[in-house]
Amino acid sequence: MRVLFLLIVALLCCSKDAFAQLRLPALLSDGAVLQRDKSLQIWGWASPEERISLIFDHLHLIATADSQGRWQIQLPAQQAGGPYTFKFVGQSQQIQLNDLYFGDVWLASGQSNMELPVRRVLEKYPQMAKRKSFPLIRQFLVPRAYDFQHPHEDYPQVAWRTASVEHIQDFSALAYFFAEALTKAVNVPIGIINSSYGGSPVQSWMSEQALANFPDEMATAKYFRNQANIDALEADNQQKHQQWHQLADHQDLGLLSDPAWYSATLQDKDWPSLHMPGFWQEQGESFSHGVLWLRKYLHLTQQQAKQTAILRLGSITDADQTYINGQLVGNTTYQYPPRIYQVPAGLLKEGENTLTIRVLSHRGQGGLVPDKPYELRLVDERIDLSGDWHYQIGTDMPPLANAEFIAWKPLGLFNAMLAPATRFAIKGVIWYQGESNTGAPQHYADMFMALIQDWRLKWQQPALPFVFVQLSALNPYQHEPVQSNWAALRQQQLQSLALDNTAMAVSFDLGEWNDIHPLEKKRLAQRMALAARHLTYDEGDLVYSGPLFSHLIRKKNSLLLAFNHMGTGLTAKGQTLTGFTLAGSDGRFVNAKTRIDGRYVRLWSDEISEPVAVRYGWQDNPQDANLYNLEGLPASPFEARLMPNN
Numbered sequence: 001m002r003v004l005f006l007l008i009v010a011l012l013c014c015s016k017d018a019f020a021q022l023r024l025p026a027l028l029s030d031g032a033v034l035q036r037d038k039s040l041q042i043w044g045w046a047s048p049e050e051r052i053s054l055i056f057d058h059l060h061l062i063a064t065a066d067s068q069g070r071w072q073i074q075l076p077a078q079q080a081g082g083p084y085t086f087k088f089v090g091q092s093q094q095i096q097l098n099d100l101y102f103g104d105v106w107l108a109s110g111q112s113n114m115e116l117p118v119r120r121v122l123e124k125y126p127q128m129a130k131r132k133s134f135p136l137i138r139q140f141l142v143p144r145a146y147d148f149q150h151p152h153e154d155y156p157q158v159a160w161r162t163a164s165v166e167h168i169q170d171f172s173a174l175a176y177f178f179a180e181a182l183t184k185a186v187n188v189p190i191g192i193i194n195s196s197y198g199g200s201p202v203q204s205w206m207s208e209q210a211l212a213n214f215p216d217e218m219a220t221a222k223y224f225r226n227q228a229n230i231d232a233l234e235a236d237n238q239q240k241h242q243q244w245h246q247l248a249d250h251q252d253l254g255l256l257s258d259p260a261w262y263s264a265t266l267q268d269k270d271w272p273s274l275h276m277p278g279f280w281q282e283q284g285e286s287f288s289h290g291v292l293w294l295r296k297y298l299h300l301t302q303q304q305a306k307q308t309a310i311l312r313l314g315s316i317t318d319a320d321q322t323y324i325n326g327q328l329v330g331n332t333t334y335q336y337p338p339r340i341y342q343v344p345a346g347l348l349k350e351g352e353n354t355l356t357i358r359v360l361s362h363r364g365q366g367g368l369v370p371d372k373p374y375e376l377r378l379v380d381e382r383i384d385l386s387g388d389w390h391y392q393i394g395t396d397m398p399p400l401a402n403a404e405f406i407a408w409k410p411l412g413l414f415n416a417m418l419a420p421a422t423r424f425a426i427k428g429v430i431w432y433q434g435e436s437n438t439g440a441p442q443h444y445a446d447m448f449m450a451l452i453q454d455w456r457l458k459w460q461q462p463a464l465p466f467v468f469v470q471l472s473a474l475n476p477y478q479h480e481p482v483q484s485n486w487a488a489l490r491q492q493q494l495q496s497l498a499l500d501n502t503a504m505a506v507s508f509d510l511g512e513w514n515d516i517h518p519l520e521k522k523r524l525a526q527r528m529a530l531a532a533r534h535l536t537y538d539e540g541d542l543v544y545s546g547p548l549f550s551h552l553i554r555k556k557n558s559l560l561l562a563f564n565h566m567g568t569g570l571t572a573k574g575q576t577l578t579g580f581t582l583a584g585s586d587g588r589f590v591n592a593k594t595r596i597d598g599r600y601v602r603l604w605s606d607e608i609s610e611p612v613a614v615r616y617g618w619q620d621n622p623q624d625a626n627l628y629n630l631e632g633l634p635a636s637p638f639e640a641r642l643m644p645n646n
Contacts, residue, residue, distance in 0.1 A: 023046070035105045053090075083099045091533070105427055110431050112435075112517060137192075138189070140161075154337075167310050177522045193426070197407060200433065204414070207419075228501065253490075261293045277374055289366070295391045297313055308378070315361060315514065318366070338372075428467065445493070469505050472511030487615075497548070506546050547566050549562075550563055572596065
């Protein structure tokens with residue numbers, strides 16, 4: 001019996017060793033970029049009390065797991081370089097990591113303009129589809145997730161990827177171009193931790209500690225700690241979405257008719273016409289929500305019909321199902337993605353071809369958004385699709401209720417998508433977010449600055465550099481002074497520069513009036529890289545920002561405006577300086593007359609004898625704002641009032 005007992009004990013001990021799980025965080029994996037010139041915390045999990053060795057280069061470092069199986073090793077600072085191999089050795093298991101580099105790691109976070117992948121900007125940068133690999137630019141793409149219960153310790157097993165032809169289209173376009181600009185300037189490997197989520201407001205990226213000073217937001221976060229509340233909201237969202245679309249399909253005359261309205265045999269010569277692209281209500285059509293069908297005929301030669309073809313349909317509000325000769329060639333379920341549909345081989349024919357679009361207008365203004373490409377792209381020519389289209393209303397519907405996205409609620413994204421990275425040393429942060437806070441912009445600066453300060457605490461880097469993008473332009477230009485939540489949000493972002501070691505890249509001049517996702521990501525990234533070089537790479541004399549308002553002085557019936565970051569001087573991009581408005585004590589703003597006086601801007605108006613307030617670029621789309629420094633960087637929009645003693 002004693003022998004049997006000892007055998008059982010031995011087997012149990014062996015079993016314990018056999019099932020010991022030596023594990024590393026997902027961020028520490030093959031191909032990782034580690035922060036150079038900084039002592040690093042290397043951590044992981046193993047059996048309680050297990051001894052772990054890290055063998056790297058000439059170093060042999062040892063740690064012992066605690067009673068919970070957690071262990072950490074402090075790695076001395078290393079210079080930029082690689083590739084290196086790390087070998088972790090436990091009592092019964094070892095892990096080897098290959099192709100590691102020391103360089104600079106940047107966290108890229110925010111909403112869809114940071115998330116937007118390279119594949120979405122290929123129309124602007126077609127060379128990106130075939131360009132050579134950049135093996136020293138790497139991305140760790142954090143999976144979308146949320147959690148209101150607690151901060152996560154790790155990510156699902158996600159791999160670092162190099163900027164190769166195979167993987168580059170999954171990179172954040174803005175982050176990639178930022179990394180590309182930095183590698184050219186500082187010549188070290190660049191790692192990007194891409195933790196971004198389209199549509200997310202600033203509060204979804206704030207920790208519980210950061211939310212403590214915002215009781216309404218904290219109450220919302222606590223509400224969603226109850227899984228029943230999440231389930232109820234998800235069910236409500238799904239029910240509203242399904243009911244609307246099911247009713248639309250059930251009532252749509254285009255689907256009920258025989259033949260259906262997408263059929264190539266349908267006779268539509270008696271249908272009325274609309275000019276596309278455009279919005280139908282602007283053309284006198286009262287239809288607003290529901291289903292509207294558009295049809296157009298293309299006459300192709302035999303040679304044209306045999307070519308490879310791509311159908312490009314710009315942007316459609318809000319969803320579409322698109323047919324050629326009665327066959328579905330593509331569909332998109334919401335407004336923003338560009339419609340780029342591959343036409344199946346053999347579908348086009350010599351002679352008359354029918355193009356049909358079933359448009360589902362959920363809410364707002366329906367139509368084919370102007371100033372976008374609408375064309376059939378053949379190998380050696382493009383057939384323009386603008387002009388008159390036949391149309392017919394399939395069904396009128398009430399507007400589709402907005403869905404409440406649970407992932408966007410306060411705290412959820414921080415816990416799941418950021419918390420696991422806070423032990424991973426980084427060089428700095430690039431941030432592009434704000435669009436989803438324009439509904440109530442007045443508290444944005446308070447929340448954003450709280451976020452920055454909290455992240456610095458979480459990463460234990462009190463001066464963590466933070467480079468952020470000021471909102472771009474959107475919506476049609478207004479010739480007269482207007483109120484603008486987008487301008488108010490830009491002002492809040494400008495105020496956030498009160499925190500040290502922050503910088504802002506102005507972007508309104510790179511925007512598109514008809515797209516919340518402007519394609520010009522490269523020049524914006526280059527502006528962000530200038531700011532990063534100034535903050536973190538000892539290039540203190542670098543002109544990295546456009547003019548930022550400093551103060552104003554009244555001179556009789558005019559105002560003199562002073563600016564910081566003027567570089568070698570101020571200039572107007574165009575024949576005259578525009579984009580400024582003035583107000584007197586009544587608060588009514590009028591367009592100002594302007595002149596650059598040396599290092600000042602002088603403003604006046606014949607309508608205002610005693611101006612007290614000024615705005616610059618104060619609208620959603622400030623396309624007339626044209627103040628720059630001579631280095632080519634635009635001035636930030638702003639609002640300011642005269643101090644009482646001025």
